[in-house]
Amino acid sequence: MFSKTPIELLSKDYSNLYNKCQAVYELVSSRRYNESLALLTTAEIYALAEKTYVRCDTFKELQTPEVEDYVNAFDDYYFSLKQTLFHNHRDFEELRVRLRAMREAYEKMNTSFNLF
Numbered sequence: 001m002f003s004k005t006p007i008e009l010l011s012k013d014y015s016n017l018y019n020k021c022q023a024v025y026e027l028v029s030s031r032r033y034n035e036s037l038a039l040l041t042t043a044e045i046y047a048l049a050e051k052t053y054v055r056c057d058t059f060k061e062l063q064t065p066e067v068e069d070y071v072n073a074f075d076d077y078y079f080s081l082k083q084t085l086f087h088n089h090r091d092f093e094e095l096r097v098r099l100r101a102m103r104e105a106y107e108k109m110n111t112s113f114n115l116f
Contacts, residue, residue, distance in 0.1 A: 006059040007113045013052045014070060014109070018102055020045045021077055025099050028084050029092040038085060045081075049074060066112040070105040077102055 004012075024041040027034060056062045056071075077098040083089035 006055065006062055007115070010052060010055055010059075010062055010067070011110055011113070011115055013048060013055065014106055017045065017048050017052065017074065018099075018106055020048065021074070021081075021099055021102060024081065025092075025095050028081070029095070035085075042081060042085060045078070049078070064109075064112060066105070066109040070102065070109050073098065073102040073105040 020041055024038055024045065027038045027041065053071075056067060077095070080089075080091070080095050080098050084091070084095060
């Protein structure tokens with residue numbers, strides 16, 4: 001683990017963050033909606049996001065426009081998710097679009113760092 005660069009660790013964290021966001025999207029948009037599981041996964045998402053923010057603050061090489069785009073895409077998704085969970089705003093299409101924006105921002109970030 002310690003042989004990985006901050007860029008590689010951030011990519012891994014953002015991949016995990018995206019996967020959890022995708023999982024909670026599937027939870028809230030399914031017919032078998034489990035509120036407790038959705039809230040637990042959302043709490044995990046928030047904790048992981050905070051960890052990545054600290055990583056970005058610590059390592060200046062992570063402070064790029066592509067990373068900022070991913071953070072902004074995540075923030076937009078997270079805001080929509082909170083509207084869905086806490087305010088009964090059931091616009092699942094908006095959540096899906098914001099999730100896709102996260103994926104695209106993730107791919108651009110990895111390309112900018114020459115990871116793939």
